[in-house]
Amino acid sequence: MxxxxxxxxxxxxxxxxxxxxxxxxxxxxxxxxxxxxxxxxxxxxxxxxxxxxxxxxxxxxxxxxxxxxxxxxxxxxxxxxxxxxxxxxxxxxxxxxxxxxxxxxxxxVNDVTAKLFGAYAIEGGQIRLAGxxxxxxxxxxxxxxxxxxxxxxxxxxxxxxxxxxxxxxxxxxxxxxxxxxxxxxxxxxxxxxxxxxxxxxxxxxxxxxxxxxxxxxxxxxxxxxxxxxxAEGRLQFTIGAVTVDHPFSGWASLLRPQPYVGKESGVASFSLGVTDEGEIEPVEEIAVCQKSGRRVLRRELVDCSVTGLRVLPEFTEPCPVSGRPALRGEFVNCKRCRQRVSKAVLREGVCSACQSLAKVSKDDPRLVWIFGEHPGLDRWKSWRLAETSTAYIAQASSLLKQLLVVIDKESLTIKRIAQRSRLSNTWLDLDEASREDMLR
Structure with a gap:
């Protein structure tokens, strides 16, 4: 070494x-x-x-x-x-x-909070430092x-x-x-x-x-x-009797305002308002029901398919033809199937389901089910069919006559049964005896 x-x-x-x-x-x-x-x-x-x-x-x-x-x-x-x-x-x-x-x-503290306070807009309320x-x-x-x-x-x-x-x-x-x-x-x-x-x-x-x-x-x-x-603390947003906390934490020189995230909407924003339910949420997520005047979350409202008004669902019901909601006052009975439908699906008093019947074969599962409950209908030919959320609308033809049957989808009970000649535009309801004979 x-x-x-x-x-x-x-x-x-x-x-x-x-x-x-x-x-x-x-x-x-x-x-x-x-x-x-x-x-x-x-x-x-x-x-x-x-x-x-x-x-x-x-x-x-x-x-x-x-x-x-x-x-x-x-x-x-x-x-x-x-x-x-x-x-x-x-x-x-x-x-x-x-x-x-x-x-x-x-x-x-004032140096920290000064740049935080100015970032928020509280509709009808105030912001303060809670610590x-x-x-x-x-x-x-x-x-x-x-x-x-x-x-x-x-x-x-x-x-x-x-x-x-x-x-x-x-x-x-x-x-x-x-x-x-x-x-x-x-x-x-x-x-x-x-x-x-x-x-x-x-x-x-x-x-x-x-x-x-x-x-x-x-x-x-x-x-x-x-x-x-x-710096670590929390801001407090108050609108009326409603108050929420908004914590902040970070190096004082890097601290920047952070948007408040609505607890219900999950949306972040610097502009806040309050709903009638007492939830402080981003103002862009709050809307007024055009039926009741209540302030609610925008997502809670639906469009009336007839008027276009934004309303709470409790004032609407779904149209059985379109499936879209409409204000209850915007429903009428279809002249043909007599179902209660929204005005948006009507043309000359007849709903779009009645106007869009499609050809079906007699082995169509829906017809098979109907024939099983009402075997007399199996005698008719040339079936055309449409369905809504609540009913089947079926039409059959013979050489001289046409048959209209409206059947409840759940119970298969007959809601309307009528006939007309091929030369007529008017459907005539069958009387009780003719009805029973037709269905047996």
Missing amino acids: SSSASPTLTPIVPDSVHRESAAHFAAWALAELQIPAELAGDELIVQLPPSERSAFDGKATLRLADHDHATPEHEPLAWDSRFGRWLRERLASHGPVVHARPARQPMA CQLTDHPFLRLSYVAEGDDAEVRHLFVAPDGSAVSDELTPQLSLDELEPIVKHPPRIDDAAIRSLIAAGRRIAAKQSTDRDPAVAIAEPLAAAVLWVRH
Whole structure:
């Protein structure tokens, strides 16, 4: 086995799409330290407090620039320079992490609810907040830079559960635009911080472009706990004496109004009304019965096949010919079969069933059934047949006469039996004796 020493491997900086210039990161870090700094073009101007001036030869003001823009008057803006080492030491003196929050996230309940309330239209009612709780959740940002690199700082973001924050979610939560929390940050115990940092290191190892397990990951330049606000609560919609709750939950900066889903209709909407049954539902799902004036769900109404009015089914009945509903006042008796039918199926007083008799053979199952109950009818020939939901309408012919029989479909009782000559248009009902003789 060789005793020669292995070459020293340079720590690897994990890759990330979230990067910022050294000047911008330094300005943020100085804000965390409450040291005034200003970005002016290609330089960073820092106003040092008296306690920090000895590290820079007593200077009260530092002008920093990277090596591409530096002049003899500038302090080098590099992480291996005395400024870079000083800044690292000052950040480390604040503990394992500094604290920050997204600069653009809602901070108060009013900030959250303002964008929710305006989305809803409550017909004849009102909306109010029935409760809202804002809680801060700790994300973690680890910032990396290679030794001697005076360019970009790379950031990795860790969610409270230890998972990597997606590249899409990072800007959505404004994790790329932070403001420091210098006084009274939310409380987090040391064990939770260690757990987040350990998760961040695992993510950094996975995001390294070098898969050699012997290669070490560089130490982070800084670790920051980012407190992201989560909102949870419920809105309350009230119309008259009826009230419903509409819960909401999500990251405060991402919270968007969600439509209310009607419990009966299952339809989602931002515009709500109330039915006469006391159900708050989308207004587009509510309609007025044109017979009673009641406000009900649109799906509860039917179209009258005669008038076209939208009404509750209780005011209608199905036409035995068409099967379609019609208002009860829109029914009359057909002149031929004498069934009560809707006016929509009549032409010159005769229903469409009577006008559409079709030729059938005597072995048609319906005729066989009828002949079994009324055998005398089997003597007739040339049968034509139609049926409605309640009756069979049958017509037969002989050389000189025609026979009309209307039979109840369930009981096979005769509802009408009449005859006419082939030269007449008038059907004459059989008397009782002739009727019995015809059917025997």
